[in-house]
Amino acid sequence: MNTKKFFITTPIYYINAEPSIGSACTTVAADVLARFHRLKGEAVFFLTGTDEHGEKVAEVAEKKGLSPQEYCNQIAPKFEAAWKLLDISNDFFIRTTDPRHEKVVSEFLQKIYDSGDIYKGKYEGWYCVGCESFKTETELEDGHCPLHPPEKTVWKSEDNWFFKLSSYVPEIIKLIEEPSTNYVFPEGKKSEIIAKLKAGVRDISVSRESVSWGIPAPWDKSQTIYVWIDALINYYSATQFLEGKADFWPASLHLLGKEILWFHTVIWQAMLLSAKLPVPLKTFTHSFYTIDGQKMSKSLNNTIPPQEMVDTFGSDGSRYLIATSFPAGDDADIGMARFKEKYNADLANNFGNLVSRVSKLAQGLEVKSNKDLGIDKEFEQLLAICRFDEAVKWIFDTYINPANLLLNQKTPWTKPPEDIERQEVLRSCIEKITIASFYLSPFIPNVADKVKYTFEGQVKPLEEGLFPRIK
Numbered sequence: 001m002n003t004k005k006f007f008i009t010t011p012i013y014y015i016n017a018e019p020s021i022g023s024a025c026t027t028v029a030a031d032v033l034a035r036f037h038r039l040k041g042e043a044v045f046f047l048t049g050t051d052e053h054g055e056k057v058a059e060v061a062e063k064k065g066l067s068p069q070e071y072c073n074q075i076a077p078k079f080e081a082a083w084k085l086l087d088i089s090n091d092f093f094i095r096t097t098d099p100r101h102e103k104v105v106s107e108f109l110q111k112i113y114d115s116g117d118i119y120k121g122k123y124e125g126w127y128c129v130g131c132e133s134f135k136t137e138t139e140l141e142d143g144h145c146p147l148h149p150p151e152k153t154v155w156k157s158e159d160n161w162f163f164k165l166s167s168y169v170p171e172i173i174k175l176i177e178e179p180s181t182n183y184v185f186p187e188g189k190k191s192e193i194i195a196k197l198k199a200g201v202r203d204i205s206v207s208r209e210s211v212s213w214g215i216p217a218p219w220d221k222s223q224t225i226y227v228w229i230d231a232l233i234n235y236y237s238a239t240q241f242l243e244g245k246a247d248f249w250p251a252s253l254h255l256l257g258k259e260i261l262w263f264h265t266v267i268w269q270a271m272l273l274s275a276k277l278p279v280p281l282k283t284f285t286h287s288f289y290t291i292d293g294q295k296m297s298k299s300l301n302n303t304i305p306p307q308e309m310v311d312t313f314g315s316d317g318s319r320y321l322i323a324t325s326f327p328a329g330d331d332a333d334i335g336m337a338r339f340k341e342k343y344n345a346d347l348a349n350n351f352g353n354l355v356s357r358v359s360k361l362a363q364g365l366e367v368k369s370n371k372d373l374g375i376d377k378e379f380e381q382l383l384a385i386c387r388f389d390e391a392v393k394w395i396f397d398t399y400i401n402p403a404n405l406l407l408n409q410k411t412p413w414t415k416p417p418e419d420i421e422r423q424e425v426l427r428s429c430i431e432k433i434t435i436a437s438f439y440l441s442p443f444i445p446n447v448a449d450k451v452k453y454t455f456e457g458q459v460k461p462l463e464e465g466l467f468p469r470i471k
């Protein structure tokens with residue numbers, strides 16, 4: 001039998017900052033999807049990592065009196081540690097300073113060069129060091145990048161190697177407009193990209209003369225590969241240098257934030273077409289979190305570090321809260337106060353309390369385990385469009401709330417343990433709980449394991465509450 005393959009990626013996080021709720025948002029979402037596809041019996045490859053080259057990294061390292069590599073070696077483990085805290089099940093953590101990645105980047109660029117798509121030119125324009133990219137006049141607000149402070153935008157003029165991005169525009173438009181593809185998803189993003197493509201696309205420089213912290217261009221060692229080009233190739237390079245992963249290319253899904261949509265759907269696609277490689281099957285672009293109505297920012301110091309989330313809600317609680325507030329459409333507003341409210345309402349007072357009541361009443365009762373559960377189509381469809389909030393609501397509406405209702409209507413605790421009706425009611429509640437837990441397992445894997453253990457064979461006592469109430 002040919003096992004279905006699912007290759008999912010997060011963007012690799014730029015290493016000039018530490019892990020935040022923003023990067024946790026994409027990573028938790030990818031993890032939920034990776035776990036769900038494993039649940040379906042697919043062969044899954046889940047990739048995340050860090051983007052470590054470029055001017056900005058060299059700048060930060062210098063300020064700290066470190067070499068860029070020393071600096072990267074200090075920060076990359078912080079990402080790995082944050083994802084461990086959140087029980088992220090990535091199969092590999094890629095770092096773009098890995099020599100194996102660097103080798104694939106060189107080979108990839110050489111292929112593009114050999115296909116005649118690289119030429120030498122002069123680049124002049126406004127450059128945002130924060131984004132590490134050139135900006136057109138229309139992308140600037142009051143003369144600077146809207147995502148970064150004014151001093152990050154500088155006028156640059158240098159001799160670079162250029163990639164013939166413009167010559168791939170017709171092919172990219174065709175691919176995006178093809179109804180059977182999900183290359184740009186959700187739907188609304190398609191028109192945004194198509195409009196930008198039709199407005200005219202300039203070729204892009206793929207090398208830097210003045211940046212030494214990067215991978216040398218294979219045909220001109222005096223220049224380094226532009227950090228974005230190097231970073232995008234990570235998705236492909238990991239499948240090439242890791243054993244047994246070659247079949248996973250093309251990626252099934254690139255999960256990304258809206259600020260990097262252009263790079264992932266236009267530039268990356270053109271690079272792959274030039275290198276004569278298959279393009280990814282789907283990209284999903286999410287919006288941002290705002291925190292208590294405000295943009296997340298370093299100066300406001302209003303971000304929520306993953307450590308603080310886990311200290312408060314535990315790993316499963318944090319994962320649940322992050323996933324169910326995932327900004328699949330518009331920006332989503334989050335905050336610790338609302339997180340506490342939702343945690344108590346959904347997990348402590350509802351699901352956790354239900355499991356604890358039923359496990360106490362049913363202690364010692366013999367239960368049959370659910371046989372192979374087919375995956376519900378509605379639930380599957382909601383995950384495919386990253387509507388984790390709706391998917392979880394479906395679990396509560398279909399299993400958890402009916403179990404609570406049944407329990408409260410039939411009051412099995414008023415009857416003795418040997419009463420047949422009492423046992424039937426409890427078995428029915430247990431069936432609903434274990435199915436709910438099966439569907440919840442991509443979100444709350446540790447609790448799902450405990451639930452499974454509790455209701456396997458003879459019902460065992462729960463040592464402690466699954467989700468202790470938070471004051």
Ligand SMILES: [Zn+2]
Pocket residue numbers: 128129130131132145146147148152
């Ligand atoms: Zn910027």
